[in-house]
Amino acid sequence: MDVSSVSGSTSMTGREAFYLDRLNAAVLFISKQLHVTCYNTLACQLIDPSVTPGVPVPLERCISPEREEYHILSQMVAGSREYRDMVIRWEVDGRVRHVLVDSFVQRSDSAADVSGMHVMMKELGNFSALEQQVQRTEKLATIGKMAAGIAHEIRNPLTTVKGFLQMMQSQLKHQERETELAYTQVMMTEIERVNALVSELLLLSKPQQMAPEVCAVAAVIDDILPLIQSEARLHGVAFEYEMDRTVSARMDMDMIQQVVLNLVKNAFEAMDKGGRLHIQVSPFRQWARIDVSDTGPGIPYYQMDKIFDAFFTTKDKGIGLGLPICQKIIDDHGGEIRVSSKGFGTTFTVLLPKAEQGRQVM
Known part of the structure; x- marks a missing residue:
């Protein structure tokens, strides 16, 4: 693109304008005369x-000129200073944002004089939310390393104890000692709980081996509908679903089913006195969208930023790994998981990169 050394005006082809508008960053030019030219919508x-x-x-x-933003940009041009990854506070219509700034010198035809600065600004969103996300990721990584390091140290003695318990159960059953047999069954149940906890921790320790394929999202959920319907009847919950069968995504079927079942389990537990569960599959921009909604009491606003933290739970018998595991699975798919709760009811939204074409998976 050709930037005038006098006014900072630009001459862009339609193709250049198209690609600049698709960038997830604001691109602009500020001349030495402090004229600004915006290259794209952002x-x-x-x-x-x-x-x-x-x-x-x-x-x-x-x-x-009284604003801090004006001072930063004008000084950048006056000093011809090139920045990389500079974070600045930016306010638009009363909303405070944080943007990551890169700047590049534009020289005149003589290559000696600076005619202005090209500036790229990428919005970081809520800085505190970003910091919380970084802390959550680091915490999960630490937990994962610990789990990977001690998993075999836990499982080896568990396997030994489980083996001897199975021998005892066989002998006690043969001797018809029902009371002692019941005790061993309780011990076996607790061992399985510990083993399941280790397995869940290992899910957070490293990227999982995925077998992704392009398939219709609705067809993947079809496989687990009978289980969901059965659980809904057991909990006295009305179950509804609506699915756009044209929406496809590239995914590991088993893992996405695990995510949906986990979200459904949370919904049933939230509606201990009955309610309504609703699952919807629909397209959403570049995403394949799965909504899991319940009519439970909702999530208090002061807990919203904690629910994806490992070991955070409000359940008496929960261990607080279900949602972190869901988030990691979706992250590994290049997607997002969001939650919405406004005093009554909760909706978890899973977003997966949409595929142009998919095949029905039976």
Whole structure:
């Protein structure tokens, strides 16, 4: 693209404009005369939604000279300073954001004089939320390393104890000692619980071996519908579902079924006195979307930022690994998992990268 050394005006082809508008970053140019040219829609949204892409306007028309943002940009141009990964506070319409800034010098034809600065700004969103996500990821990584290191140290004695208990059960059953046999059964149940906990911890310790394939999301859920319907009747919960059978994604079927069943289990536990469970599959922009909604009491706002933390649980018998495991599985698929709860009812939304074409999986 050709940037004028006088006004900072640009001349872009339709193809250049198309690709710049698809970037997930604001791209703009600020001339030495402090005229700003927004190259794409994101730049207009950050600088001034009323400006037209490709048309230079005075920077002070878009941002008040009294604002910190104006001071940063003007000093950047005055000093011809190139920045990499500089985080600055940015406010638009009263909403505070944090953006990651890179800047590049634009020189005139003589290559001696600087005509302005190209600037790229990528929104980081809520900085505290980003920090919480980083802390959560680091915590899961630490837990995973610990689990991988001690898993065999736990499982080896468990296997030995389980083997001797099985021998005792056989002898006690032969001797018809029902009381002692019941005791051993309780011990076996507890051993299985510990073994299941170790297995769940190992799910967080390393990337799982996936067998992804492109398939219809609805067809994957079809396989577990009988189990969900049976559990719904057992809990006295009305179960509804609606699925767009044209939506496909590239996924590991078993893992996505595990995620859905885990979310459904949480929903049933939240509705201990009956309610309604609703599952919906639909397209959403570039995603294949799965919504699991319940009519339980909802999640208190002060717990919303904790529910994906390992070992956080409000259940008497829970260990707090279900949702972190769900999140890791979806992350490994390149997707997202979100939660919405406004005082009554909760909806978990799973987003998977949508595939253009899929085949029905029977």
